[in-house]
Amino acid sequence: MGFRFNDIEESEKTMMNFEEKVKKGGRVYVETYGCQMNFSDTEILLSILLDNGFYETGEISDADVIFLNTCSVRKHAEDKIYSRLNSLKKLKKSKPHLIIGLLGCMAERVKRELFNKFEFLDLITGPDEYRKLPELIRSVRRGEKGIAIKLSKTETYDDITPYRKVGVNAWISIMRGCDKFCSFCIVPFTRGRERSRSYNSIIKEAHCLYNEGVKEIILLGQNVNSYRYNDFDFADLLIAVANATGNTRIRFTTSHPYDLSEKLLKAIASKENICKYLHLPVQSGSDKILKLMNRHYTIEDYKAVINKARELIPEIGISTDLISGFPGETDEDHKLTLKLIEEVQFDSAFTFIYSPREGTKAFKLKDDVPLELKKKRLSEIINLQRKISLNIHKKLIGKKKQILIESYSKRSKDFLMGRTDCNKTVIIPKGNYNIGDFVNVKIKKVNSATLFGTVI
Ligand code: SF4
Missing domain, CATH: 3.80.30.20 (tm_1862 like domain)
Structure with a gap:
């Protein structure tokens, strides 16, 4: 569940409107691939959809609309999407009302040809056309295919508050x-x-x-x-x-x-x-x-x-x-x-x-x-x-560094992961510290990717 900074006190209202929203728009599930720009775009397009009666779900099995926000930067990235699309074909068969859309760089690069390769695909939208998503979904529901892939010289989504x-x-x-x-x-x-x-x-x-x-x-x-x-x-x-x-x-x-x-x-x-x-x-x-x-x-x-x-x-x-x-x-x-x-x-x-x-x-x-x-x-x-x-x-062993704790360590909940401002990953014992804390640590040991320290 996410939030938009203008929306914090709306949870009660949101619950009351939930069923209506689902009826009007549907539940949207987005999978994002590639760089941070794509993740940022997903927040923008979700914001557009939420303002138009849709609701985000984190469960693919609940979704009425599934979007893959894609990356084209390497062939491998596109191959991954092709195989993901193949795996979604079964889901679409078992749930005919499901809308499946491909967004982002790959939609922009491969364009309409994607409809030929994946006949069950409903919608293709490039990175500058996310404002059209609600209308495109409506046109898919009317039985059409939705496509919007025009690049813009001006679109910056400046007025959209990301979700x-x-x-x-x-x-x-x-x-x-x-x-x-x-x-x-x-x-x-x-x-x-x-x-x-x-x-x-x-x-x-x-x-x-x-x-x-x-x-x-x-x-x-x-x-x-x-x-x-x-x-x-x-x-x-x-x-x-x-x-x-x-x-x-x-x-x-x-x-x-x-x-x-x-x-x-x-x-x-x-x-x-x-x-x-x-x-x-x-x-x-x-x-x-x-x-x-x-x-x-x-x-x-x-x-x-x-x-x-x-x-x-x-x-x-x-x-x-x-x-x-x-x-x-x-x-x-x-x-x-x-x-x-x-x-x-x-x-x-x-x-x-x-x-x-x-x-x-x-x-x-x-x-x-x-x-x-x-x-x-x-x-x-x-x-x-x-x-x-x-x-x-x-050379950092024995040195003091300030870190911002970002998450638990991937390996164990007994450890936390933080970063120095020079972007070095530091693992520390959990102790009484929490995600979001700034703490000063002393570096005790290192490998080529990670530093290990204790709070001082
Ligand atoms: S063309 Fe590609 S690699 Fe070159 S600066 Fe632009 S985004 Fe970066």
């Missing part, structure tokens, strides 16, 4: 789409051109979350560094959000190295509640590959940004994304990636095997690195990064 789960953290989508057109990336085609939400509405939303006790806010966008609204840029927005939210931690993702300004680094340094953490995808250590990827920077540029970040914010944690086996990547290019990892000493890295996506520029290049070689290179990258992360973590 959020009560929790320690909340994300705020500050912009949509991307204009960077990295040659491997499908996002500009599935999420459209870049547009920023209005400055004041973001600050208002952040302030409301702070009043509701949210402990960490994550500002989201495909490339938050290029946020612009009238005269305000992302550094202005970050400071304003930090000012409006007391000691709430503020994070943001994702950053593109090309747009990361010194002004932004100074903004991060200037406010205590802005987390000292930067996720800065580099993708490759080779200038030749970066050019083919259309990344708009060289390795020298990238290192200059990292150096500046460390000069202005010495304690900053830095992570990155790396792709192995991009078309044309030679052993020499791969070695340059390993060299860069050594030089930069990232705290952590998200690593991927190159996955060709139809419609992108890179799709036209010959996918000439054999899968086995891609895998071998990937494991060399992972092994090197693990060694570096472990060394960085070892």
